[in-house]
Amino acid sequence: MRWARFELNGRASYGLVEGDHVQPVAGTPFGEWQKQGERRPLAAVRLLVPVVPPTFYAAGLNYVEHIKEAAAMLGLKKPDKPDIGYRAINALIAHGEPIVIPRDASAEVQYEGELVAVVGKRAKHLSEAEALSCLLGFTIGNDVSERSWQKIDRTLWRAKNTDTFKPMGPWIETEVDLDKLVTGVRLNGRPCVRFDTNKMLFGVARYIAAMTRYVTLQPGDVIWMGTDGESEDMKAGDVVEVEISGIGVLRNPVTREA
Secondary structure, eight states: OEEEEEEETTEEEEEEEETTEEEEEEEOTTSOEEEOSOOEEGGGSOBOOSOOOSSEEEEOSOSHHHHHHHHHHHOOOOOSSOOEEEOOGGGEEOTTOOEEEOTTOOSOEEOOEEEEEEEOSOBOSOOTTTGGGGEEEEEEEEOOEEHHHHHHSSSSTTTTTSTTOEEEEEEEESOOOGGGOEEEEEETTEEEEEEETTOOSSOHHHHHHHHTTTSOBOTTOEEEOOOOSOOOBOOTTOEEEEEETTTEEEEEEEEEOO
16 A cells, blocks of 8 residues: 655645555544545646654664765764664655755765655554564655765754755555565666665664664654665756665755755
8 A cells, every 4th residue: 555645725635546546535544544535647746745754763874885985984883783863854855846955065965765664653662573563654765965064063953954855755655575675776867876675784673673662653753764875966957766666766856056
């Protein structure tokens, strides 16, 4: 099942993606719902971010090759346990919306294609074996990062949380086999990065078990699971696509602030 969030009659609404159409529903995937109204062509609706999360979590340094890149750039070491960080909701944009590079940003603005876990129900003190039971499904994220700011700032407040720096979508897929997923990134149609999505240092279940020991996950929370490989710079006029097999393609144009 694929859940999309889209604009309907000037309001945000949830719907089920059925082929190349979307079926509006009354309610949300986090509670009771029922189909309502006529199906609409998917190409004719404006997709929104699939969920506005109560809390936006992000795993850092969760793939070996990306750790090597971070070590060379920032002097960071391989983690020995799951560590979670936070991102800002203001940075979220939907599939198709432009990534806007600030006018004073450097040329080192890069993509990071990531699997995003979407929490479906309240969770606390879950074991690793039962951790995935709290999830609604998965979507796709692009953790856009300004590397010069990442090097000089004490926090990631602008390097990763600038407006438009967190594309997410296009929808939430509820039927996912993590071991079969492959993540790829294309820049202007050219393949740049490709890796087995589930080949993480610490998997989704491990992260959820570690997190729920201390924090309560709520319906709609998202957990971005990190990226692998070496990222490239993006510039105005580019189009970046993050594809995860079995989920879909997240596509966004890139512009620069006038």
